Amino acid sequence: MRQMEPKADVLARRSEIVAGLTALLTPSGVICEPTRLKPYETDGLPAYRQIPLAVALPETTGQVADVLAFCHRNGVRVVPRGAGTSLSGGALPMADAVVLGMMRMNRILEIDYPDRLAVVQAGVTNIGITQAVASEGFFYAPDPSSQLACMIGGNVSMNSGGAHCLKYGVTANNLLGLKVVTIEGEILEIGGAHLDANGYDWLGLLTGSEGQLVVVTEVTVRILRSPEGQRAMLVAFPSNEIAGACVDAIISAGIIPVALEFMDRPAIHACEAFAHAGYPLDAEAMLIIEVEGSVAEQDFLLDRIRVICEGFSPMSMRVSQSAEESLAIWKGRKGAFGAVGRISPDYLCMDGTIPTSQLAHVLARITEMSDSYGLKVANIFHAGDGNLHPLIMFDANDPASFHKAETFGADILRLCVEVGGCLTGEHGVGIEKRDLMGVQFSAIELDQQRRIKSAFDPDWLLNPSKVFPLAVAAE
Amino acid sequence: MMRPVQAARVLSTTNLRGITLYSPQELIIAARAGTLLSEIEAALAANGQHLIAEPPDFSALLGNGSAQTLGGIVATNLSGPRRVAWGATRDHVMGVRAVNGHGEVIHSGGRVLKNVTGLDLCKLLTGSHGTLGVITEVTLKVLPAPEAVGTLLLAGLDAARGVAALSAALGSPYGVSGAAFLPADAAALVPELAAAGRSIAIVRIEDFSASVAYRTERLRADLAGFGTPDILDDATSRSLWRAVRDAVPLPAESSSAIWRISVRPSAGPRVLEVLSHQIGARGFLDWGGGLAWIAAAAGTASHEAVERVALAAHGAWTLFRAPDALRAAVAVIPAEAAAMARITRRVKAAFDPGFLLNPGRFYAGL
Known part of the structure; x- marks a missing residue:
């Protein structure tokens, strides 16, 4: 994937820049040896690789400010990185860039149950927040699939979602405040421990800005009390159309399940082979529906949903009777990526969003494309919010196969936009979808966004090869 | 505004x-x-x-x-x-x-x-x-929209205890969707509460009818340490929360100025207390204590007191209603730090380079 041309003067001053960083962070805070740089060459999108100039590992906000001010003075590009789990190549290095690794800023600074918030450093993992408050019955709601590894700073930068955002929202809906550092090395406090203040919504703008406006060092998140319990059910249908219509009927009946996951036939088969969760192998489509509340409330909701589903003549229906059975139902879905990985070691995970009414149409079109490209695809879908994850399987040892997979993926995303959706629901644009931005936005709109980036980062030093098509970014 | x-x-x-x-x-x-x-x-x-x-x-x-x-x-x-x-x-x-x-x-x-x-x-x-x-x-x-609405009502608590009750309710697993504290004089302005003659803490549940019944009962038990909550019916709940929504608990005098102060919920009672003492303010707390509605005499002295108490609580204020002269003379919202203000100016220019749109609405000169 093409990146901005490396700056020759920066490459030429590499040792000088490393020495400057070492003076700020001590030798233990800088990586510059080729063998130790290697793990940083890629992220959750391993198809793209680039060894960076150096890696800086700050431990405090002050050190982040020092590094950024130093890079700004020296015209050095910076790629912020959390756990490196981005599926869109958001943390892909550049040859002339310093990777700013945030993993050493991993402390939880404050937990306040009466005010229902936690203040954590950017390198705390997503699951780490929930683990820190679980003993009091609280949790942090957004739950991306990578939650064991991914860090809250990266979640903020990419506005991560998860399987439960239909009810609890995405990262942006669960934040109160940020501490961030500008490329000039200025430390800014955005928001705080309180809800909305008047003035511009910088918290909203910076969330999901993909490391291109500021570097996040501390995050104040809302924590929520866990529900009394939750339970899942599994329903199988003979066609995607019928499953989609059933989803519409559930929501039209005024029921918002906490999760509503759809899997198509290839996804069902892949997950069942992997997890042995008892998924219906004869079905064309399957829904996992989860509700929350007391046992009586769960019974009430699951019963209503069951009646609605029966109106669509499901092939089978299984209402979990226990927490263990719910876990088993989820096991296949949660292991979906690993399951597909067993069938095909290499796959691209796409991430478009579509109006849910378009599901059957879009899946039919994807099947046609799958046939014409000769590549298999499995579809997993957050059915309540329209976020579609086609997993395109290919062979990385065959460059032609990878190229076909990329083209196939781009066609799917164009289709998502064509039916009224968007390029990315939760993975971010990164480098992967950068060149498709013109499909969703006019030149005027891209220019408007570019001017906002310039307002924060006039020299385009922060993660500059991402999000904006290079022709626009380079202006 | x-x-x-x-x-x-x-x-x-x-x-x-x-x-x-x-x-x-x-x-x-x-x-x-x-x-x-x-x-x-x-x-x-x-x-x-x-x-x-x-x-x-x-x-x-x-x-x-x-x-x-x-x-x-x-x-x-x-x-x-x-x-x-x-x-x-x-x-x-x-x-x-x-x-x-x-x-x-x-x-x-x-x-x-x-x-x-x-x-x-x-x-x-x-x-x-x-x-x-x-x-x-x-x-x-x-x-x-929820099928049913229910409200728990605790009377006679002081602001700190009232907000503690709200926090306990919001920190419960019962999906509380509204939590407000009204001092006695504010409650007296709301028809649904006027008879109480005391301060009122209210907590709302919205859900299917059976869930509202179940959850209000569970919360009543959980909040027993704060007193015995009354439970309001659906119709009363709906009109009561509409009144809270529309700031009906504020005094009606059109000559007074009105501020909204956002703080962490546990800081809300102190905001009410300090401003009541310093500038004779009246008001109430919504958002579990995190939003203080304040009414007081329109003037720079009142405004400065609001600024001080909001800053002390690491919160933010908005001068929500006041005569033009006061709104032109003071910072209606907190000024941004210098580094942020520079970026704000550039972002404003990125949308509106001629500074034509609502000039000076948030900040003088922007």
């Missing part, structure tokens, strides 16, 4: 009318900016849905008597009591179409519920009070 604007012309969006898309099963509604909120709410109600952030109606409070529009609510990011649990208006703006200061049409977001494509200009434009662009069309996420 905000600073008085000195502009040569008024650009009204009143004639941009009409719902352009409503897909109940996709939880999405879109309408042009001048569409009356009442029209949108009626369309939603016909399908058993509602606006999640419960936008308030401040026409009486502001004395302008004008009907609210979708564009106005989004441009001001106003949210009601449900904000504490379900997010602000800005959290539910899925798409925006606007015209920037170049006269260019820009859109951000779309008509789907999950979208991280490009910078989130929906959030930046929401609450920007028309200073970055003229919003012409908005797409909102909506949800099913």
Whole structure:
């Protein structure tokens, strides 16, 4: 994937820049040896690789400010990185860039149950927040699939979602405040421990800005009390159309399940082979529906949903009777990526969003494309919010196969936009979808966004090869 | 609201009318900016849905008597009591179409519920009070309206104990969707509470009927340490929370100024107490204690007291209603730190290089 041309003067001053960083962070805070740089060459999108100039590992906000001010003075590009789990190549290095690794800023600074918030450093993992408050019955709601590894700073930068955002929202809906550092090395406090203040919504703008406006060092998140319990059910249908219509009927009946996951036939088969969760192998489509509340409330909701589903003549229906059975139902879905990985070691995970009414149409079109490209695809879908994850399987040892997979993926995303959706629901644009931005936005709109980036980062030093098509970014 | 604007012309969006898309099963509604909120709410109600952030109606409070529009609510990011649990208006703006200061049409977001494509200009434009662009069309996420509403009411607590009760309720697993504390003089202004003659802490549950019954009973037991809560019926609950939403518990004198102060919830009681003592303020707390509504004599002395108490609590204030002279003379919202203010100026210029749109609305000279 093409990146901005490396700056020759920066490459030429590499040792000088490393020495400057070492003076700020001590030798233990800088990586510059080729063998130790290697793990940083890629992220959750391993198809793209680039060894960076150096890696800086700050431990405090002050050190982040020092590094950024130093890079700004020296015209050095910076790629912020959390756990490196981005599926869109958001943390892909550049040859002339310093990777700013945030993993050493991993402390939880404050937990306040009466005010229902936690203040954590950017390198705390997503699951780490929930683990820190679980003993009091609280949790942090957004739950991306990578939650064991991914860090809250990266979640903020990419506005991560998860399987439960239909009810609890995405990262942006669960934040109160940020501490961030500008490329000039200025430390800014955005928001705080309180809800909305008047003035511009910088918290909203910076969330999901993909490391291109500021570097996040501390995050104040809302924590929520866990529900009394939750339970899942599994329903199988003979066609995607019928499953989609059933989803519409559930929501039209005024029921918002906490999760509503759809899997198509290839996804069902892949997950069942992997997890042995008892998924219906004869079905064309399957829904996992989860509700929350007391046992009586769960019974009430699951019963209503069951009646609605029966109106669509499901092939089978299984209402979990226990927490263990719910876990088993989820096991296949949660292991979906690993399951597909067993069938095909290499796959691209796409991430478009579509109006849910378009599901059957879009899946039919994807099947046609799958046939014409000769590549298999499995579809997993957050059915309540329209976020579609086609997993395109290919062979990385065959460059032609990878190229076909990329083209196939781009066609799917164009289709998502064509039916009224968007390029990315939760993975971010990164480098992967950068060149498709013109499909969703006019030149005027891209220019408007570019001017906002310039307002924060006039020299385009922060993660500059991402999000904006290079022709626009380079202006 | 905000600073008085000195502009040569008024650009009204009143004639941009009409719902352009409503897909109940996709939880999405879109309408042009001048569409009356009442029209949108009626369309939603016909399908058993509602606006999640419960936008308030401040026409009486502001004395302008004008009907609210979708564009106005989004441009001001106003949210009601449900904000504490379900997010602000800005959290539910899925798409925006606007015209920037170049006269260019820009859109951000779309008509789907999950979208991280490009910078989130929906959030930046929401609450920007028309200073970055003229919003012409908005797409909102909506949800099913609850089947039933119930309220627990605790009388006679002081503010600190009242907010502690609200925190206990909000920290319960029962999905509390409203939590407010009204001192006795504020409660006396609300018809549903006037008979109590004491301070009132109220907690709302919205859900299916059986869940409301179950959850209010569980909460009543959980809150036993604060007294024995009364439980209000559905109809009383709905009108009571509408009154809280519209700031009815504030004194009616139109000569007083009104502030909104956002703090961490546990700091709310201190804000009320200090301002009552220092400037004779009256008010109440919404959002579990995190939003203090304050009414006091309009003047710089009052405003400075509000600034001091908000800063001491690491919170933020808005001078919400005041004569033009006061709104022009003071910082109606906190000034930004110098480094942020530089960026703000550049972002403003990125939308509106001629500084034509609502000049000076937030900050003098911007």
